Amino acid sequence: MPSDYFIPDPEGRTPDATGYFGAFGGKFIPEALVAAVDEVAAEYEKAKADPAFAAELEELLVNYTGRPSALTEVKRFAEHAGGARVFLKREDLNHTGSHKINNVLGQALLTKRMGKPRVIAETGAGQHGVATATACALFGLECTIYMGEIDTERQALNVARMRMLGAEVVPVTSGSRTLKDAINEAFRDWVANVDRTHYLFGTVAGPHPFPQLVRDFHRVIGVEARRQILERTGRLPDAVAACVGGGSNAIGLFHAFLPDESVRIVGFEAAGNGVESGEHAATLTVGEPGILHGSRSYVLQDDEGQITEPYSISAGLDYPGIGPEHAYLKDSGRGEYRPVTDAEAMRALRLLSETEGIIPAIESAHALAGALDLGKEIGPEGIVLVNLSGRGDKDMDTAARYFGLYDGEDQGEGA
Amino acid sequence: MSGTTGNIALLERTLAQAKAENRAALVGYLPAGFPTVEGGAAACTALLESGCDIVEVGLPHSDPVMDGPVIQTADTIALRGGVRIADVIETVRQAHAATGKPVLVMTYWNPVDRYGAERFAEELAAAGGAGCILPDLPVEESDGWRKAAERTGLATVFVVAPSSRDERLATITAAGSGFVYAASLMGVTGTRESVGNEARELVTRVRATTPLPVCVGLGVSNPEQAAEVAEFADGVIVGSAFVKRLLAADTLEAGLDGVRELAASLAEGVRRG
Numbered sequence: 001m002p003s004d005y006f007i008p009d010p011e012g013r014t015p016d017a018t019g020y021f022g023a024f025g026g027k028f029i030p031e032a033l034v035a036a037v038d039e040v041a042a043e044y045e046k047a048k049a050d051p052a053f054a055a056e057l058e059e060l061l062v063n064y065t066g067r068p069s070a071l072t073e074v075k076r077f078a079e080h081a082g083g084a085r086v087f088l089k090r091e092d093l094n095h096t097g098s099h100k101i102n103n104v105l106g107q108a109l110l111t112k113r114m115g116k117p118r119v120i121a122e123t124g125a126g127q128h129g130v131a132t133a134t135a136c137a138l139f140g141l142e143c144t145i146y147m148g149e150i151d152t153e154r155q156a157l158n159v160a161r162m163r164m165l166g167a168e169v170v171p172v173t174s175g176s177r178t179l180k181d182a183i184n185e186a187f188r189d190w191v192a193n194v195d196r197t198h199y200l201f202g203t204v205a206g207p208h209p210f211p212q213l214v215r216d217f218h219r220v221i222g223v224e225a226r227r228q229i230l231e232r233t234g235r236l237p238d239a240v241a242a243c244v245g246g247g248s249n250a251i252g253l254f255h256a257f258l259p260d261e262s263v264r265i266v267g268f269e270a271a272g273n274g275v276e277s278g279e280h281a282a283t284l285t286v287g288e289p290g291i292l293h294g295s296r297s298y299v300l301q302d303d304e305g306q307i308t309e310p311y312s313i314s315a316g317l318d319y320p321g322i323g324p325e326h327a328y329l330k331d332s333g334r335g336e337y338r339p340v341t342d343a344e345a346m347r348a349l350r351l352l353s354e355t356e357g358i359i360p361a362i363e364s365a366h367a368l369a370g371a372l373d374l375g376k377e378i379g380p381e382g383i384v385l386v387n388l389s390g391r392g393d394k395d396m397d398t399a400a401r402y403f404g405l406y407d408g409e410d411q412g413e414g415a
Numbered sequence: 416m417s418g419t420t421g422n423i424a425l426l427e428r429t430l431a432q433a434k435a436e437n438r439a440a441l442v443g444y445l446p447a448g449f450p451t452v453e454g455g456a457a458a459c460t461a462l463l464e465s466g467c468d469i470v471e472v473g474l475p476h477s478d479p480v481m482d483g484p485v486i487q488t489a490d491t492i493a494l495r496g497g498v499r500i501a502d503v504i505e506t507v508r509q510a511h512a513a514t515g516k517p518v519l520v521m522t523y524w525n526p527v528d529r530y531g532a533e534r535f536a537e538e539l540a541a542a543g544g545a546g547c548i549l550p551d552l553p554v555e556e557s558d559g560w561r562k563a564a565e566r567t568g569l570a571t572v573f574v575v576a577p578s579s580r581d582e583r584l585a586t587i588t589a590a591g592s593g594f595v596y597a598a599s600l601m602g603v604t605g606t607r608e609s610v611g612n613e614a615r616e617l618v619t620r621v622r623a624t625t626p627l628p629v630c631v632g633l634g635v636s637n638p639e640q641a642a643e644v645a646e647f648a649d650g651v652i653v654g655s656a657f658v659k660r661l662l663a664a665d666t667l668e669a670g671l672d673g674v675r676e677l678a679a680s681l682a683e684g685v686r687r688g
Contacts, residue, residue: 018555026556027553027555027556028524028551028552028553028556029551029553030480030481030550030551030574030576031550031553031573031574031575031576031578031579031587031598032576032577032578032598032601032602034553034576034578034579034583035578035579035580036578174484174487174491175477175478175491180478184478184479184480187480187481188480188481188483188603191481191601191602191603192601192602192603193601194578194601195601290525290528290529291523291524291525291528291551292478292525293478293480294551299525301525301529303529304499304500304526304529304530305476305525305526305527305528305529305530306476306477306494306526307477307478307525308477
């Protein structure tokens with residue numbers, strides 16, 4: 001019997017056998033990693049065909065993670081969205097506080113099946129790192145997390161959580177000292193330790209099969225949300241919205257709605273200080289096709305293929321690449337991708353906190369800011385479904401400084 | 416070896432000559448633009464004048480996923496100095512013109528893809544370059560590059576690893592030309608205490624699939640290791656150890672003296688093996 005919680009793409013539409021979503025994807029990796037990546041792909045195919053795998057994952061998702069996650073209508077927040085109804089898919093209520101646990105538990109089970117005793121992962125905001133450290137504690141696996149030095153500072157709470165969970169956290173000091181560089185360092189570790197190590201990749205980027213298998217483990221978000229919104233409103237939403245860094249929470253929500261032509265698919269990427277400022281992470285807005293971290297997708301790069309340093313107040317969106325399936329959805333026209341600035345995201349973060357009693361992650365606040373605009377565009381009869389991908393505890397230091405909450409001199413809408 | 420035209424022929428003759436002398440070839444690596452564009456060209460030339468038979472010029476990349484801290488540092492210095500692909504091509508031109516020896520480019524796929532594979536191959540060949548090594552371009556994705564390389568007479572050198580299975584080795588070596596780059600161990604670039612038996616075993620497995628010469632890289636830094644690898648390989652590739660000499664020197668002249676001294680001692684090592 002098929003699982004309600006492990007729901008790989010039932011139609012097998014994408015990617016193709018070589019890992020391509022249209023012109024994007026593939027497997028651009030050093031030869032030393034080919035055998036390991038092929039092993040992951042083969043093990044995933046075996047797991048998909050094994051009912052015991054789905055059963056074990058389902059047990060964890062229900063009794064450990066707390067799925068299904070709630071769908072919350074936010075009426076006071078929606079008063080600022082042109083009167084449209086706004087629903088939040090509450091991935092922030094999952095154990096560990098974000099959607100990341102969905103993929104992590106799936107890959108942790110794959111790690112066990114492959115017989116590897118050690119897991120490494122990259123993390124930006126720390127949510128993937130915390131989820132990975134959590135699963136490693138649960139399964140008794142060694143765990144090393146690579147995190148850009150800048151991110152270890154702005155997400156210090158999550159560094160402490162990972163260490164509390166028994167993981168080694170390695171601050172990465174190369175390059176822009178953010179997520180991109182953490183991924184570089186994780187790949188270097190993997191090449192050297194591949195025999196006994198699984199790289200538990202945290203987003204829908206990277207070489208095939210990661211964009212596919214990470215998506216499949218997150219598909220549950222959209223499948224649940226689609227069922228919940230139909231039950232609650234009797235119809236499909238006009239738009240589904242999510243923030244995109246690498247794009248895992250977004251593809252998780254979007255995928256179940258792709259066949260529903262009436263539903264707009266809208267991703268919001270980090271525009272930092274504004275796209276025209278040059279200080280942003282708006283990969284799909286201004287990037288061009290290129291290769292980063294093992295696959296072809298849109299990339300922020302210069303005219304000679306050097307990756308340019310991204311910027312966002314949100315560590316989880318501060319990434320110059322994007323999952324190849326999002327590049328495919330953009331080019332095919334099925335998906336829309338828009339930039340949201342730091343200031344817009346922080347305003348939305350504050351608004352949701354004050355109107356609904358829900359403090360979102362800064363990442364998710366980008367989607368909330370976008371939803372305010374979408375609601376106004378769609379109008380009073382509209383329904384917008386937003387993925388609230390994570391909770392904001394980790395961001396309290398950044399938010400408190402931004403709004404001047406520590407010294408009592410509240411800056412209102414922020415500096 | 417016979418019948419090949421273009422710059423690849425020089426590479427093949429060089430490797431054949433070393434074999435005829437019953438020794439391994441010495442292959443050096445340095446990134447272009449490091450410590451400066453002029454200094455980097457001088458250093459590549461110094462390598463070839465002081466014992467290296469072949470030089471690989473690195474095209475620095477912002478995200479050198481397969482490089483350890485030494486080459487990362489050099490790449491960062493080169494990129495901060497504003498190195499451009501035209502400078503890399505010019506480095507190849509100068510090192511080749513000064514010595515008449517084969518010079519290849521080693522880099523990641525994105526800079527070449529972005530620049531245009533055809534354009535890059537044409538400019539590299541026109542500068543006297545002998546070929547290109549693109550470690551993150553797997554054979555399955557390499558058709559476009561290989562057509563450009565064949566048309567312009569450049570070698571396409573593929574990297575193989577201890578984890579490569581035999582059937583895959585056969586596919587890779589059948590698609591490659593010039594030589595096969597055998598990674599001595601599982602890991603990124605950098606100097607190592609020892610180069611283990613993995614390299615010897617890999618070379619044996621590669622030879623079963625191809626008549627191409629097999630050069631071994633990753634981790635070799637001193638004449639003793641060079642001699643050890645030269646016992647079973649057709650070439651010994653040294654990179655990070657040269658970069659370290661330049662990094663440690665207070666002046667370019669001191670750095671050039673350092674790489675000359677290392678090249679000479681490694682050249683002696685490959686003749687001992």
